[in-house]
Amino acid sequence: MVTNELKLSSSGDRMLAVLSLFTIDRSEWTVDVAAEELGVSATTAYRYFKRLTNAGLLSPVSRASYVLGPAIVQMxxxxxxxxxxxRAGRTVMKDLIRYATEGSVLLLCRLFHDRVMCVHQVAGRGPLEPVSFERGRLIPLFLGATSKIILAHLPPRTLKSLFMQNAVAIADSGLGNTWDEFRQRLSTLRRDGAAVARGELDPGRVGIAAPIFEGHSILGSLSFLLPAERTDDTLIGRLAPLTIAGAREIERAMSQQAAAATASPARVRVAR
Amino acid sequence: MVTNELKLSSSGDRMLAVLSLFTIDRSEWTVDVAAEELGVSATTAYRYFKRLTNAGLLSPVSRASYVLGPAIVQMxxxxxxxxxxxRAGRTVMKDLIRYATEGSVLLLCRLFHDRVMCVHQVAGRGPLEPVSFERGRLIPLFLGATSKIILAHLPPRTLKSLFMQNAVAIADSGLGNTWDEFRQRLSTLRRDGAAVARGELDPGRVGIAAPIFEGHSILGSLSFLLPAERTDDTLIGRLAPLTIAGAREIERAMSQQAAAATASPARVRVAR
DNA sequence: CGTGCAATTGTCAAAATACGAAAATAAGCA
DNA sequence: TGCTTATTTTCGTATTTTGACAATTGCACG
Structure with a gap:
């Protein structure tokens, strides 16, 4: 029988697995229940919880339950x-949002395992419909411009295995029914330099996304989310190059930071 | 010789100690340097980094460096x-901020080890001078109204050992030069139900803080930060009871949440 | 202000694994 | 391509971890 649980070979991994029990749907765990879920004895679970609590990653709440702890807020x-x-993105995005139509949003996203996470969001002028893809949220690699442009730049072997394991999801999101079609579509995305998607995540929004690299590997993406009713091909044709330029600026700022950090050991000056 | 390094007896603790290497001043670490700092071999350090990276707690950046990872944003x-x-605080604070004068801020803070952390902040109307005590930041237990009201409600044995180890800091912050004075001051704070401090953290601000309990143990505090030039005793006399009432409301909302969660297993309904 | 029940912390020997050193690969970079 | 640096493997040994059980703590409730 095939299980989709992660194989955890070492004890350290098992302890860290405790953290991944905590989700939005199940944000409180008692030691007993967690022990059962993890397949370890209660004693061991108590040990894990104690360590994680000491590190501030967990925090006890009334009556034998634990929630994620304050160290996370600090980090x-x-x-x-x-x-x-x-850091690089914040500056560029603050600048770039001025070009957007009313009700637009800029997102900075990052590859995380086999999904994409929003790490920063800047809202433009005007009334804002809620964005479902908010900071900290994960979405699949196959949905939305933001994700697709990242997907398109993953290394070939990763793509191959993704395709094998997600053929259905890939077909559903219009990325092709066969490996060849899939490869073709991604290649087109790479050539265009930006992905455009209509209403794939939020029904009323159009996304335009450009990839952000570090060296040769894909790191994330920068995307405009525009209100669909006010977005036509002309606007897309104007904003796509802007998005791409923004992504390049972010890359440049990052490599400058890195260079500066190497010159004099990485220190950021902030009030402590 | 007394070292102030934490004694880490187990391997799990040592691995978690990696995370505490990452600070704002040193936000990037190479495996080698971290290994030296932790006093473990490079091999072991690589193992720790790999595990933490798998868990998303660390993320590699160019040229052999690591930074805190995306799982933290998610959590x-x-x-x-x-x-x-x-959750309880957010609602109450949004309501309470209306009573504040221009340029005021409300803070929700929480006890964390031997310090206090800001976990939420709501700004009032009007232009806002920067608040140094922003979300995620830790401050000592002895400085500012926010901290002092928490300090005042710590269990006696904790207070005793805090006093022994921090006599100087305590004297500096006007909490008394002897154990008896210290006890006396804290007792007064407890009786008053709120602490008031002028410019202890930010020079131009007055803080009014009320304690938040869960059961009998102190959890954190709710505080108003007011612009000093527009704050007199009359205003303080009005806002202090409000702050205290707000803290009680938060406690009530929390115990209601807890009760609801016990009735039907804790699930928060949110878009995923 | 006890009493009782659940939560949590010791104890200990067996079993698992984490450890470091050195060697082997992989990954940038010129 | 070579060269340097980063990372993973290998392996025998020593250290930890683990779980069952016992002991203790700490609330909640009467």
């Missing part, structure tokens, strides 16, 4: 302040 | 959405 702040892509 | 979102105190 998130650190990422906000220090993460190279986020 | 932070989860906390934003699910954390009982944050």
């Amino acid at each position: 998130d702040r650190q990422i906000q302040i220090c993460d190279p892509m986020l | 932070d979102r989860q906390i934003q959405i699910c954390d009982p105190m944050l």
Whole structure:
């Protein structure tokens, strides 16, 4: 029988697996239940929880339950302040949003395992319909411009195995029914330099996404989300090059940061 | 010789200690340097980094460096959405901020080890001077109204050991020069139900803080930060009871949440 | 202010694995 | 292509981890 549980060979991995139990749907765990879920004894589960609590990654709440802890909030702040892509992206995005029509949003996203995560979001002028793809949320690699342009730049062997395991999802999202079709579509995306998708994630929105690289490997993407009713091909034709240019700017800013960091050891000046 | 390094007896703890290497001042680490800092072999450090990277807690960046990873952003979102105190606090704070003068801020803070962390912040109307105590940031237990009101409600034995180890910091922050004075001041704070401090963290601000409990143990505090020039005793006299009432509301909302969660297993309904 | 029940922390020997050193690969870079 | 640096493997040994059980703590409830 094939299980889709991750094979965890070492004890350290098992302890970290505790963290992945905590999801939005199940945000509180008791030690007992977690022990059962993980397939370890209660004693061991208590040990894991204690360590994670000491590290601040978990925090006890009333009556024997635990939730994710404050160290996460702290580290998130650190990422906000220090993460190279986020730092570079923030500046560029603040600038770029001015070109957007009312009700638009800019997203900065990042590849994470086999999905894509939004790490920053800048809203434009005007009333804003809610964006379902908010900061911290994961979406599949096959849905939306944001994801597709990242997908298109994954290494061939990764693509092959993704295709094998997700043929249905891939067909559903219009990326082709055969491996050859799939390869073809992605190749086109790469040539165009940007992906455009209509209403794949949020019904009322059009997405335009450009890839962000570090060296030769794909890191994430920068995308415009525009209100569908006010978006035609002319607008897309104008904003696509802008998005691509923005992505290049982010890359440039990142490599400059990296160079500066090498010259004098990486220190960001901030109030502590 | 006394070292102030944490004694880490187990391997799991050592692995988690990797995470605490990452600070705002040193947000990028190479495996080699981290290995040296942790006092483990390079091989072991590679193992730790690999595990943490698999869990998404770290993320490689160019040229052999690592930074905190995307799982943290994801978990932070989860906390934003699910954390009982944050959920309860958000609602109450949005309401409460209306009572504040221009340029005010409301903070929701939480005890974390021997410090206090801001977990949520709501700005009032009007131009806002920067608040140094922003979300995710830690401050000592002895500085500012926010901290002092939490300190005042720690269990006696904790207070005793805190006093022993921080006599200087405590004296500096006006909490007393002797154990008896210290006890006296804290007792007064407890009786008042709220702490008031002027310019202890940000020079131009006055803080009014009320404690938030869960059961009998102190969890955190709710505080108003007001612009000092527009704040007199009359205003403080009005806002202090409001702050206290807000804290009680948060407690009530939390216990209601907990009750609801027990009735039907804890699930928060959110778009995924 | 006990009493009882659940939560949590020791104890200990067997079993698993983490450890470091050195060698082997892989990955940039010129 | 070579060269340097980063990362993974290998392997025998020492250390930890693990789980069953016992002991203890800590609330909640009367």
